[in-house]
Amino acid sequence: MPELPEVETIRHQLQQKIAGKTIKSVEVRYPKVVHGMSATEFARAIQNKKIKDIGRQGKLVLIRFDGNTLVVHLKMTGRLLFHNPPHPSLTLREGVKKFPPLRVRPASPAKRGEGGAGGVTKSTEVVFTFTNGTVLHYDDIRRFGYMKIVPTDEEAKFVQKEQLGIDFFDKAMIFENFRDLIRSRGGSQIKPLLMKQSLIAGIGNIYAQEACFEARVHPLRKANTLSDRELKELHNALRAIMQKAVKYHGSSVDAFVDAYGQPGKFVPHLKVYGREGEPCRRCKTQLVKKNIGGRGTVFCPKCQT
Numbered sequence: 001m002p003e004l005p006e007v008e009t010i011r012h013q014l015q016q017k018i019a020g021k022t023i024k025s026v027e028v029r030y031p032k033v034v035h036g037m038s039a040t041e042f043a044r045a046i047q048n049k050k051i052k053d054i055g056r057q058g059k060l061v062l063i064r065f066d067g068n069t070l071v072v073h074l075k076m077t078g079r080l081l082f083h084n085p086p087h088p089s090l091t092l093r094e095g096v097k098k099f100p101p102l103r104v105r106p107a108s109p110a111k112r113g114e115g116g117a118g119g120v121t122k123s124t125e126v127v128f129t130f131t132n133g134t135v136l137h138y139d140d141i142r143r144f145g146y147m148k149i150v151p152t153d154e155e156a157k158f159v160q161k162e163q164l165g166i167d168f169f170d171k172a173m174i175f176e177n178f179r180d181l182i183r184s185r186g187g188s189q190i191k192p193l194l195m196k197q198s199l200i201a202g203i204g205n206i207y208a209q210e211a212c213f214e215a216r217v218h219p220l221r222k223a224n225t226l227s228d229r230e231l232k233e234l235h236n237a238l239r240a241i242m243q244k245a246v247k248y249h250g251s252s253v254d255a256f257v258d259a260y261g262q263p264g265k266f267v268p269h270l271k272v273y274g275r276e277g278e279p280c281r282r283c284k285t286q287l288v289k290k291n292i293g294g295r296g297t298v299f300c301p302k303c304q305t
């Protein structure tokens, strides 16, 4: 599932590509993706509307119009793909191949028939066409994601209803607030606690493991036994790792691709996730994997205490 860095990658790319654009038409190909209203009402609500900006709360993408917000939850395999198709008249003209391709970037996953920013596939659920001819697709192979339109001034209420806590990149997430939030959960195990979206939104299975490793904290440690210094290290690690992951456009450990259909490039920088049995990068001890709170967790049994 995309976590904060992956969703932030998409938010940032969409901010560059679709903010300021006006939606010309909306084609809902899978009506169940729309929650709270019919597909027709959904299309009518945002047709001819201009996108003001793109926000994010935890793993939710918030596409804001004047007065309304389109909330998109990508869940496991949802993809928002920006596509800049060549003008139809160009493809008809002879010698068009002499011109450089008009696509923003080559959409290699699309060529393999996995979706990508190349065109409509059988997993395309919604097609947004903008007045300048560019297109945004919502694709979802497993169909768990959803879209919902809420009044922008009720965004906070919606987030609360979804039981989403404060976003880890929120400017209020300073160390003291992080420490108090973690300590408020008493004897809970730290790694599952970091992933608890109702407490802090955005941290998932990958980055919780990486942060525990970086801070040398055993993933089973109880929240109320962590010292100020350890919590400070965890807070620093989460920020540093996730900021770096955004720079690399996220980790594509599963089906994740960015808004251009390209996989993220952060996986080679992961130090424990997916590396069970390999030597610890700090002390060379063999990394172990344990099921913690229902999720596989890799850590170093020696230097994480």
Ligand SMILES: [Zn+2]
Pocket: 280, 281, 282, 283, 284, 285, 300, 301, 302, 303, 304
């Ligand atoms: Zn180690």
